[in-house]
Amino acid sequence: MNSIKLHAPATIANVSCGFDILGFCLDKPYDEIEIKKISDQKVVINSIKSEFSNIPLFANQNTGGIPALKIIKDYKLDFGFEINIKKGIPLCGGLGSSAATAAGVAFGINKLLNNKLSNEEVVKYALEGEKISSKTPHADNIGPCINGGLVIIKSTNPLELINIKTGEYFFSVLHPNVKISTKMARELLPKNIKLENAVKQWGNIASLVYGFSENNIDLIKSSMNDYIVEPVRSKLIPYYDEIKETALNHGAIGCSISGSGPSIFAITNSYEDSKKILSKMKNILEKKSINFHGYCSKINNKGIEVL
Amino acid sequence: MNSIKLHAPATIANVSCGFDILGFCLDKPYDEIEIKKISDQKVVINSIKSEFSNIPLFANQNTGGIPALKIIKDYKLDFGFEINIKKGIPLCGGLGSSAATAAGVAFGINKLLNNKLSNEEVVKYALEGEKISSKTPHADNIGPCINGGLVIIKSTNPLELINIKTGEYFFSVLHPNVKISTKMARELLPKNIKLENAVKQWGNIASLVYGFSENNIDLIKSSMNDYIVEPVRSKLIPYYDEIKETALNHGAIGCSISGSGPSIFAITNSYEDSKKILSKMKNILEKKSINFHGYCSKINNKGIEVL
Incomplete structure (x- = not known):
């Protein structure tokens, strides 16, 4: 070859x-x-x-x-x-x-x-x-x-x-056209974190993995909480809180920052919901005249x- | 009633x-x-x-x-x-x-x-x-x-x-007769931990839970590593390192501190192994003339x- x-x-x-x-x-x-x-x-x-x-x-x-x-x-x-x-x-x-x-x-x-x-x-x-x-x-x-x-x-x-x-899940991915370098996003992170927050985080990560493996949507939903990184990095992403709230209000199982951002993903268990949620997420940036790309995707196994 | x-x-x-x-x-x-x-x-x-x-x-x-x-x-x-x-x-x-x-x-x-x-x-x-x-x-x-x-x-x-x-697992539990109060064991813990250690820990905890849920013994074994608590608390437990090494050398899937100690548990997937390992763990304290209690137990569901 x-x-x-x-x-x-x-x-x-x-x-x-x-x-x-x-x-x-x-x-x-x-x-x-x-x-x-x-x-x-x-x-x-x-x-x-x-x-x-x-x-x-x-x-x-x-x-x-x-x-x-x-x-x-x-x-x-x-x-x-x-x-x-x-x-x-x-x-x-x-x-x-x-x-x-x-x-x-x-x-x-x-x-x-x-x-x-x-x-x-x-x-x-x-x-x-x-x-x-x-x-x-x-x-x-x-x-x-x-x-x-x-x-x-x-x-x-x-x-x-x-x-x-995992079961079948779908992602609504919104990429606001603003630049955040991985280096910059990483430099923002604290070097040390409180033990009590680390404990909360590992309770959630254990539950999230078990939720996905058992296809337990309620558990996935209640586990997608990030006490360490999201509070810091979300500030770099325009209208992050509004976009996340919109996704969750329209039935997303969870919503968070993809990688080091600025992309935002929402997760659902239906392609139809995924399209609807992406459309609502896009609307927010359209109103603010911020360029973006949007994708609906299933898991690629x-x-x-x-x- | x-x-x-x-x-x-x-x-x-x-x-x-x-x-x-x-x-x-x-x-x-x-x-x-x-x-x-x-x-x-x-x-x-x-x-x-x-x-x-x-x-x-x-x-x-x-x-x-x-x-x-x-x-x-x-x-x-x-x-x-x-x-x-x-x-x-x-x-x-x-x-x-x-x-x-x-x-x-x-x-x-x-x-x-x-x-x-x-x-x-x-x-x-x-x-x-x-x-x-x-x-x-x-x-x-x-x-x-x-x-x-x-x-x-x-x-x-x-x-x-x-x-x-989970599948069926067995515990060899050794309780050295020395007093460690929960309060004291907790006060020893750091209030803050390095983010990089927290990340290692949540990689292990996610894998450990998935390992138990999938009955993947290799994964359980490689995930039972504690970067945060064991290094601090194990110092309070007499001959901890020797006891742990002995348990692992005799086929334990993992070995760690139970709760805030001083009890030590080793985990296996056979009752016979569990008895053998407990006996080896006991031998160490016997030689040092430290009183103890020992238990072999399956999971109580x-x-x-x-x-």
């Missing part, structure tokens, strides 16, 4: 109280990535025109280029790769855009190398790519992007990803898909 | 990384409690001779007396109760001894009142009794004592207890049992 095409999907990290340890894979949006072997030992990145084409084209600055370069070096390959990326996931949106490129490239190259790398190594190379957007990269986007479904990032070192069986 | 007899079982709170939010109900040891209506509006506490009879006999100082007095007052009862307690659970051992008495009395009186109180009210009255042994009482012993099984204490206010379905 000399070339491969794939979809690398968007992801929702954190999932309310699950800061840094929980992530969902979405059906859309997604990046389209094509990787071709080339005879030179180098990495060429091409950006295919899309709504979000403003990615770095130097391989050593691109989240997909970095894993490609490292794999060539570590495995002493005598060839290189041309990588064509059509971005479908907004950049710096909190939807795992950089993770999708990093994971998509590491995953795709592994296929071109006849699965020479373990799943763990694929994640590790993808994490190398993520380093460019976050000093302390976590696998809460990469894990769900590769594995699909709902994933606990139990540990990053050593890497332990736990997939949770496959993860990265080879086309 | 004018009198009732019941067993109020011991419990394991915290369960490693589940500080203040997770508890198991044990089959043994247990307290035996008899409650009789008496014509006077008062509460009489009698202690039946046992290995652990040194409980306060003034009703307003006894963890069972306090709920009884409050129920009489709140429900304007024109009668009172004689309560006979035979302690089977070591006091101040970290096995929910005070919770068993408090929960047993609240539960039993509710039966004598023809279930006038909701389950939530029973827990609340029991918590009032617990206040005498801990300034900030948690339901991590009372919840499992009443409900049985494995319980997440999702929230204390409002009270939310979530029972987790019934909780308090009316005889």
Whole structure:
């Protein structure tokens, strides 16, 4: 096999109280990535025109280029790769855009190398790519992007990803077109937290995971409370409280910040509700003349898909 | 009904990384409690001779007396109760001894009142009794004592207890005969913790709960790591590290401090292993001439049992 095409999907990290340890894979949006072997030992990145084409084209600055370069070096390959990326996931949106490129490239190259790398190594190379957007990269986007479904990032070192069986859920995702860098969002976080708040948070995270695994909607609903991160980061997102309140008032099971924001997600168990809620969420930004993107998506249980 | 007899079982709170939010109900040891209506509006506490009879006999100082007095007052009862307690659970051992008495009395009186109180009210009255042994009482012993099984204490206010379905597991419980008060054990805890440690902890707690619900022994094993409480409290327990290492070396799935200690529990999925491990754990204290009690128990899925 000399070339491969794939979809690398968007992801929702954190999932309310699950800061840094929980992530969902979405059906859309997604990046389209094509990787071709080339005879030179180098990495060429091409950006295919899309709504979000403003990615770095130097391989050593691109989240997909970095894993490609490292794999060539570590495995002493005598060839290189041309990588064509059509971005479908907004950049710096909190939807795992950089993770999708990093994971998509590491995953795709592994296929071109006849699965020479373990799943763990694929994640590790993808994490190398993520380093460019976050000093302390976590696998809460990469894990769900590769594995699909709902994933606990139990540990990053050593890497332990736990997939949770869930019922069918739908996401209304609103991406307000304002820039929040992952670095900035992370710098806002407290270094220390009160033990009593940590206890509340782990009561909720345990209940949330059990709620999803048992398809207990009341439990999911009452567990989606974040005492640590949402209170700080929500201030960066225009009209966050109003959008969240609207989603919950229109029947969302829960609503929170996707990744480090500014995207906001609401979760439902019906596609119809998901469309209705997204429409209500959009209305708020429309009235304030803030640009946005909106997506309705089910859970993507496959993860990265080879086309 | 004018009198009732019941067993109020011991419990394991915290369960490693589940500080203040997770508890198991044990089959043994247990307290035996008899409650009789008496014509006077008062509460009489009698202690039946046992290995652990040194409980306060003034009703307003006894963890069972306090709920009884409050129920009489709140429900304007024109009668009172004689309560006979035979302690089977070591006091101040970290096995929910005070919770068993408090929960047993609240539960039993509710039966004598023809279930006038909701389950939530029973827990609340029991918590009032617990206040005498801990300034900030948690339901991590009372919840499992009443409900049985494995319980997440999702929230204390409002009270939310979530029972987790589990497979069959066995506990080797070693109670070294040294005194650690709940108050003292709590005062040792840090008020603030590093966010990065909190994240590790909630990754483990989410995985531990999912591991029990899916009967995934490898996941339970790798999740029973406590970064917050065990490092501090284990120093109070003689030969803790040696006992834990011994339990793990002999096949325990996990080993940690029960409640606020000094009891230590190891978990297995076979009764035979549980007996073998307890014997190895006991050997260590025997060699050091430290007195102890030891119990092998399965999970008690019934909780308090009316005889």
